Amino acid sequence: MNLNEIKGIGPKTIEHLNKLNIYNIDSLIRYYPYRYNIFTPSKIDETTSAESTIIIPGKIVSEPKISYIKRNFNKVSFQFETEETIINVSIFNRAFLARNLKVGKFVTVIGKYNKINNQFVAADILLYKLISTKVEPVYHISSGISVKTISKCIMNALEKCPHVREVIPKYINDKYKFLDTYSSIKEIHYPSNTNTLKQARLKLIYEELFEFMFKINLIKYKNQIFDDFIIKELTKNDLQEILNKIPFSLTTDQIDAINDILKDFKNLKRMNRLILGDVGSGKTIVSFIAILLNKKAGFQSALLAPTEVLATQHLNNFTNLFKDIKVGLLVGSLTKKEKENILVKLKNNEIDLLIGTHAMLEDNVEFANIGLVITDEQHRFGVNQRKSLQNKGNKVDVLYMSATPIPRTYALTIYGDMDISYIKEKPAGRKDIITKQYKFKDIKKAVETIEDELKLGYQAYVVAPLIESEEDNELKDLKNIEEILTSNFKGKYQIGTLHGKMKQVEKDRVMNKFKNGEINLLLSTTVIEVGVDVKNATIMTIFNAERFGLATLHQLRGRVGRSSLQSKCLLISDKDTERLSVMENSNDGFYISECDFKLRGSGDLFGVKQSGEMTFKIADIRRDYKILLQCKKDTEEFILNNIETNFRDYENFQEILNDVINS
Numbered sequence: 001m002n003l004n005e006i007k008g009i010g011p012k013t014i015e016h017l018n019k020l021n022i023y024n025i026d027s028l029i030r031y032y033p034y035r036y037n038i039f040t041p042s043k044i045d046e047t048t049s050a051e052s053t054i055i056i057p058g059k060i061v062s063e064p065k066i067s068y069i070k071r072n073f074n075k076v077s078f079q080f081e082t083e084e085t086i087i088n089v090s091i092f093n094r095a096f097l098a099r100n101l102k103v104g105k106f107v108t109v110i111g112k113y114n115k116i117n118n119q120f121v122a123a124d125i126l127l128y129k130l131i132s133t134k135v136e137p138v139y140h141i142s143s144g145i146s147v148k149t150i151s152k153c154i155m156n157a158l159e160k161c162p163h164v165r166e167v168i169p170k171y172i173n174d175k176y177k178f179l180d181t182y183s184s185i186k187e188i189h190y191p192s193n194t195n196t197l198k199q200a201r202l203k204l205i206y207e208e209l210f211e212f213m214f215k216i217n218l219i220k221y222k223n224q225i226f227d228d229f230i231i232k233e234l235t236k237n238d239l240q241e242i243l244n245k246i247p248f249s250l251t252t253d254q255i256d257a258i259n260d261i262l263k264d265f266k267n268l269k270r271m272n273r274l275i276l277g278d279v280g281s282g283k284t285i286v287s288f289i290a291i292l293l294n295k296k297a298g299f300q301s302a303l304l305a306p307t308e309v310l311a312t313q314h315l316n317n318f319t320n321l322f323k324d325i326k327v328g329l330l331v332g333s334l335t336k337k338e339k340e341n342i343l344v345k346l347k348n349n350e351i352d353l354l355i356g357t358h359a360m361l362e363d364n365v366e367f368a369n370i371g372l373v374i375t376d377e378q379h380r381f382g383v384n385q386r387k388s389l390q391n392k393g394n395k396v397d398v399l400y401m402s403a404t405p406i407p408r409t410y411a412l413t414i415y416g417d418m419d420i421s422y423i424k425e426k427p428a429g430r431k432d433i434i435t436k437q438y439k440f441k442d443i444k445k446a447v448e449t450i451e452d453e454l455k456l457g458y459q460a461y462v463v464a465p466l467i468e469s470e471e472d473n474e475l476k477d478l479k480n481i482e483e484i485l486t487s488n489f490k491g492k493y494q495i496g497t498l499h500g501k502m503k504q505v506e507k508d509r510v511m512n513k514f515k516n517g518e519i520n521l522l523l524s525t526t527v528i529e530v531g532v533d534v535k536n537a538t539i540m541t542i543f544n545a546e547r548f549g550l551a552t553l554h555q556l557r558g559r560v561g562r563s564s565l566q567s568k569c570l571l572i573s574d575k576d577t578e579r580l581s582v583m584e585n586s587n588d589g590f591y592i593s594e595c596d597f598k599l600r601g602s603g604d605l606f607g608v609k610q611s612g613e614m615t616f617k618i619a620d621i622r623r624d625y626k627i628l629l630q631c632k633k634d635t636e637e638f639i640l641n642n643i644e645t646n647f648r649d650y651e652n653f654q655e656i657l658n659d660v661i662n663s
Contacts, residue, residue: 001160002024003017003023005160006025006153008152008156013149016144016145017153028153029157029158029185030185030618031139031150032188032189033137033138034138034139034140036135036137036138036197037135037136038136038194039055039130039134039136040133041057041130042054042055044082044087047113047115050113050114050115050116051112052112054111056080057082057108057130057131058081058083058106058108059104059106060101060102060103062078062079064101073092074094076090076094076095076098077089078101080120087113087119087120088119090119090120091122094125105127107127107128108125108126110122110123110124135193135197137188137191151190154189166180167181167208167210168207168210172210176206178202178203178206179199179200179203181203181207183200184199184201184203184207185200187200188200188201188204188618205619205624205627206627209628210634212619213628213631213632213634214635214638216417217635217636218639219417220272220417232265232297234297238293238296239262242289242293242296243289249428250282250427251281251423251427251428253281253424253425256421257286257421257422257423258286258290261273261289261290262293265293265294265397271397271419272398272419273398273400273418273419273421274399274401274402274419274420274421275287275400275401276422277402277422277423278405278423278426278588278589279403279554280430281403281425282426283401284376287401288322290374291318291325291352291353292322292325294397295325298369299369299370300349300354300372301352301354301372302355302356302360302389302392303376304361304374304375304376305377307504308332308333308504309515310376311355312331313533325352326345326350326352327353327354327355328356330343330356330359330360330365331356332358333505339359343365343366346368347367354367361388366392367393369393370392370396371393371396372398373389374399375389375401377401377402400418404551404555405592407590410621430561431564433567433569433587434568434569435557436568437580438570438572439573439574440573443572449570450462450521450541453538454492454520458536459514459517459519459520459522459534459537459538460522460537460538461524461539461556461560462485462523462543463525463526463528463540463541463543463556464480464543464544465477465525465526465544465547478524478525481543482495482497489520493520493521494518494520494521495523496521497510497522497523498510498524498527517536528556528559533562535562535563536563536565538565538567538568539567539570540556540557540560540568540570542556542557542572545571545572546575546577546580548579550579550582550583551596553579553580556569579596582595597622598622
């Protein structure tokens with residue numbers, strides 16, 4: 001049924017509803033209020049403070065008078081009889097109400113009462129006598145449409161469509177004694193009382209999270225189970241043999257992640273695992289060990305990186321540790337002949353590990369026997385890009401890495417279709433980065449701190465928020481900061497500049513010079529690559545630090561502290577914000593992510609968006625986390641119990657299944 005089939009919805013109203021992303025009946029009746037006004041009538045003699053907002057029903061006993069204090073400022077005054085006494089009521093800038101305020105009419109005034117002068121200043125007047133508690137929904141609206149119109153449209157739609165599909169299975173609905181969906185939706189829009197409203201909200205929140213987690217768990221099930229999947233023949237001895245080759249000790253978290261991977265290799269399912277770790281926690285060595293295990297099982301591996309700098313860094317780190325593995329590099333800057341040579345070797349199984357960038361995704365890249373695909377900083381690649389590499393083999397194991405620690409709450413929704421291994425510990429010998437805020441008036445001290453590190457032969461990063469601050473003079477742009485640095489360091493140290501307007505080839509050239517020690521101080525915007533490992537860099541300075549989110553600040557700080565050297569982070573800002581305080585007091589990325597989650601809610605946290613499904617209509621994954629966990633458990637149980645019968649008793653299954661197939 002279309003919107004224009006509902007009474008009272010014409011072309012103009014449809015236009016206004018479309019602005020609110022309401023395009024059909026379902027989106028109309030599920031256009032939920034974002035809050036409620038709860039009106040509970042009280043009595044004048046119960047008033048305890050002149051600052052308290054109270055709600056008083058009564059009768060108008062004098063003709064309202066309008067007085068104009070200024071040209072655009074008016075006051076309506078009248079006497080008002082309550083159950084106890086007669087009071088003087090005033091309301092400002094509501095002259096239009098006077099025509100509805102007649103002597104003898106029962107109304108309800110909402111505002112503040114001063115006993116001393118018997119004066120009631122109203123913030124609002126309800127044009128009826130409030131007898132008992134009333135719950136009034138409040139909607140987000142756009143210009144051209146009122147709350148009253150939206151409410152009327154919803155009421156007419158519910159009358160026209162008295163049946164709304166049930167999203168959750170009947171036995172779960174019965175188990176939790178939920179209201180039916182139609183009654184819940186009606187109660188949400190037209191609450192009868194606060195208790196029933198709570199029941200309706202709980203049902204609709206659970207329903208929304210159940211459907212979301214059902215899709216995610218169904219995708220997870222669909223991606224993992226294969227009747228003819230080849231189990232990788234590996235043992236604990238194979239793993240120990242590899243660990244014996246590593247010239248340093250691993251953390252407990254790293255060992256746990258490696259054991260997770262080994263179990264996945266030996267199971268009758270495709271691995272679909274994410275290594276979620278803090279900056280500098282040692283995710284890469286875990287992925288290297290996975291590559292060696294995969295080689296022992298007789299398969300090739302691919303490691304996909306977002307940039308040539310990172311791909312080359314992975315190549316150098318891997319070949320320095322493991323000399324007996326045949327490794328190839330496939331990046332855009334190779335000549336045609338070099339690429340052709342790599343492709344021939346790859347197809348002939350003369351390469352065990354191919355490391356590269358987007359160049360690996362091209363159709364002419366063919367593996368002889370690929371068994372593992374690893375994607376570094378996986379959120380930098382689209383879903384189709386990641387799948388194109390996986391599809392170069394038959395039921396390939398997949399491992400993702402991300403240096404963006406996020407709360408478990410959020411990980412459950414963004415990465416719900418993956419198994420997750422967390423790495424929180426830092427490798428032995430790493431020191432916490434000392435973080436300190438400086439005001440702009442103390443910039444000289446900050447510059448001296450930078451120079452102290454440079455004098456010791458170490459390198460420094462300086463980050464600016466913009467390239468040119470045309471709109472905001474507060475922002476210290478890259479050119480201004482370059483002048484500050486040049487005036488202090490010119491002739492003493494080599495300064496390099498990096499920003500988003502540069503071509504990738506030029507960015508890579510500058511970054512490589514910094515990595516090789518040819519540049520002492522790198523001035524940059526936020527384009528510094530996550531994962532770039534310059535062990536000699538010991539100080540990070542961030543100008544206008546209050547302009548960055550916690551995630552970005554933590555990621556930028558993570559460019560230093562990559563060795564046993566004591567590192568520092570200087571936050572230049574005149575504003576004392578909660579974010580900067582968190583940064584000064586903690587180096588724990590997971591704790592910082594929790595703080596960011598609390599400060600920003602479940603929006604575009606850490607630059608990671610879940611397309612479509614993350615925009616919930618009534619649920620909030622932070623507030624409703626316990627319900628989310630229950631939905632996760634309930635959907636997993638439901639899938640295991642019903643997969644054989646193809647969910648024949650579940651009326652909503654086919655629609656959800658179609659969504660999953662098309663995802």
